[in-house]
Amino acid sequence: xxxxxxxxxxxxxxxxxxxxxxxxxxxxxxxxxxxxxxxxxxxxxxxxxxxxxxxxxxxxxxxxxxxxxxxxxxxxxxxxxxxxxxxxxxxxxxxxxxxxxxxxxxxxxxxxxxxxxxxxxxxxxxxxxxxxxxxxxxxxxxxxxxxxxxxxxxxxxxxxxxxxxxxxxxxxxxxxxxxxxxxxxxxxxxxxxxxxxxxxxx
Amino acid sequence: xxxxxxxxxxxxxxxxxxxxxxxxxxxxxxxxxxxxxxxxxxxxxxxxxxxxxxxxxxxxxxxxxxxxxxxxxxxxxxxxxxxxxxxxxxxxxxxxxxxxxxxxxxxxxxxxxxxxxxxxxxxxxxxxxxxxxxxxxxxxxxxxxxxxxxxxxxxxxxxxxxxxxxxxxxxxxxxxxxxxxxxxxxxxxxxxxxxxxxxxxxxxxxxxxxxxxxxxxxxxxxxxxxxxxxxxxxxxxxxxxxxxxxxxxxxx
Numbered sequence: 523x524x525x526x527x528x529x530x531x532x533x534x535x536x537x538x539x540x541x542x543x544x545x546x547x548x549x550x551x552x553x554x555x556x557x558x559x560x561x562x563x564x565x566x567x568x569x570x571x572x573x574x575x576x577x578x579x580x581x582x583x584x585x586x587x588x589x590x591x592x593x594x595x596x597x598x599x600x601x602x603x604x605x606x607x608x609x610x611x612x613x614x615x616x617x618x619x620x621x622x623x624x625x626x627x628x629x630x631x632x633x634x635x636x637x638x639x640x641x642x643x644x645x646x647x648x649x650x651x652x653x654x655x656x657x658x659x660x661x662x663x664x665x666x667x668x669x670x671x672x673x674x675x676x677x678x679x680x681x682x683x684x685x686x687x688x689x690x691x692x693x694x695x696x697x698x699x700x701x702x703x704x705x706x707x708x709x710x711x712x713x714x715x716x717x718x719x720x721x722x723x724x
Numbered sequence: 725x726x727x728x729x730x731x732x733x734x735x736x737x738x739x740x741x742x743x744x745x746x747x748x749x750x751x752x753x754x755x756x757x758x759x760x761x762x763x764x765x766x767x768x769x770x771x772x773x774x775x776x777x778x779x780x781x782x783x784x785x786x787x788x789x790x791x792x793x794x795x796x797x798x799x800x801x802x803x804x805x806x807x808x809x810x811x812x813x814x815x816x817x818x819x820x821x822x823x824x825x826x827x828x829x830x831x832x833x834x835x836x837x838x839x840x841x842x843x844x845x846x847x848x849x850x851x852x853x854x855x856x857x858x859x860x861x862x863x864x865x866x867x868x869x870x871x872x873x874x875x876x877x878x879x880x881x882x883x884x885x886x887x888x889x890x891x892x893x894x895x896x897x898x899x900x901x902x903x904x905x906x907x908x909x910x911x912x913x914x915x916x917x918x919x920x921x922x923x924x925x926x927x928x929x930x931x932x933x934x935x936x937x938x939x940x941x942x943x944x945x946x947x948x949x950x951x952x953x954x955x956x957x958x959x960x961x962x963x964x965x966x967x968x969x970x971x972x973x974x975x976x
Binding site: 526527528551572573574575576578579582583584585586587590692694695697698702715 | 764768858862866
């Protein structure tokens with residue numbers, strides 16, 4: 523039977539008993555990391571991922587997927603494969619203590635955006651921009667950018683040229699967000715309505 | 725002196741366009757081609773309905789009935805939306821082409837309206853234009869990508885484009901008050917809008933393998949602005965207003 527839901531129709535065929543088939547490749551787009559700046563002057567923070575066919579579509583889909591409700595003034599996206607990740611530390615151990623010195627590398631130095639993690643399970647926050655000839659060097663150079671008094675558990679580095687930023691003329695995209703009351707889940711007053719309904723049903 | 729009928733007719737047609745297309749696009753909710761796109765398309769549909777609400781509120785302030793009454797109790801022949809907005813969704817290629825053709829016109833229309841001599845409309849237009857900035861970014865990006873992706877995507881979009889164009893030209897059906905609107909500085913007129921729209925449509929399609937037929941050979945489908953609609957509008961209205969007709973005070 524054909525379903526009206528296109529996603530149901532994409533489910534794999536059940537197959538024949540007694541037969542072994544090679545596993546079909548996934549019919550899925552790749553993932554892109556989404557970073558959101560909640561207010562002017564606040565750092566960008568990692569918000570989640572979107573599936574998209576390419577970087578430009580990732581930007582378009584991230585805007586509605588991640589910035590419909592809460593304050594936002596700008597976003598950027600990068601292919602997951604372009605995010606370089608340091609080892610993770612735990613307890614009192616800061617990742618800074620285990621990042622090894624990278625001797626000055628030959629080759630052109632380019633800009634990298636650095637992100638740090640202050641609490642396991644929370645979001646990575648933008649720390650700043652450094653120049654380096656590779657991600658390992660970028661993390662080493664980034665040591666001076668990071669809050670010295672805090673334990674940092676993880677670092678990310680993304681080459682600036684791999685990022686799709688918000689263009690200046692696109693900042694208008696979030697202009698009406700603060701006044702969109704219906705987009706705030708609490709304004710639906712779901713709890714009150716449920717209470718009212720239960721009262722009436724008594 | 726401004727003719728209030730001219731202003732109301734303008735507000736009605738824009739609001740009805742937004743409401744009807746907003747409702748149509750919301751029919752994709754839960755059925756979109758991928759989760760992220762489902763969310764984006766549904767969210768834009770919600771924007772359009774919100775924009776229609778703002779315009780119906782403006783009409784209410786001009787002496788028309790309450791927004792809900794205007795939206796939910798009129799029959800098809802009292803609606804001023806262009807026929808393009810009421811056509812069934814069909815496949816996603818048609819919905820995307822309609823989204824592209826319609827929103828290209830709407831952002832230009834609201835851009836013109838930011839200069840309207842009717843101040844409440846000029847102020848609202850600044851906000852609506854900002855929301856439409858995303859709608860056109862979304863539409864242009866998809867059209868540029870799928871318009872030059874695979875043989876199937878190009879063929880399907882081309883077919884939908886050719887089907888939609890006569891209806892799209894119906895967006896610019898002129899009002900009986902056209903010269904009054906222009907002379908009083910309320911709105912620069914459908915002709916001026918259509919000229920800008922053609923240039924922008926051509927500009928985006930240049931990035932694709934899609935081709936436009938000769939504009940002169942396209943016969944516009946008009947009548948929507950004076951209440952002459954296809955057979956598709958009344959069933960849409962029946963479904964949209966079902967709850968309101970059962971219980972006008974229902975809240976959910």
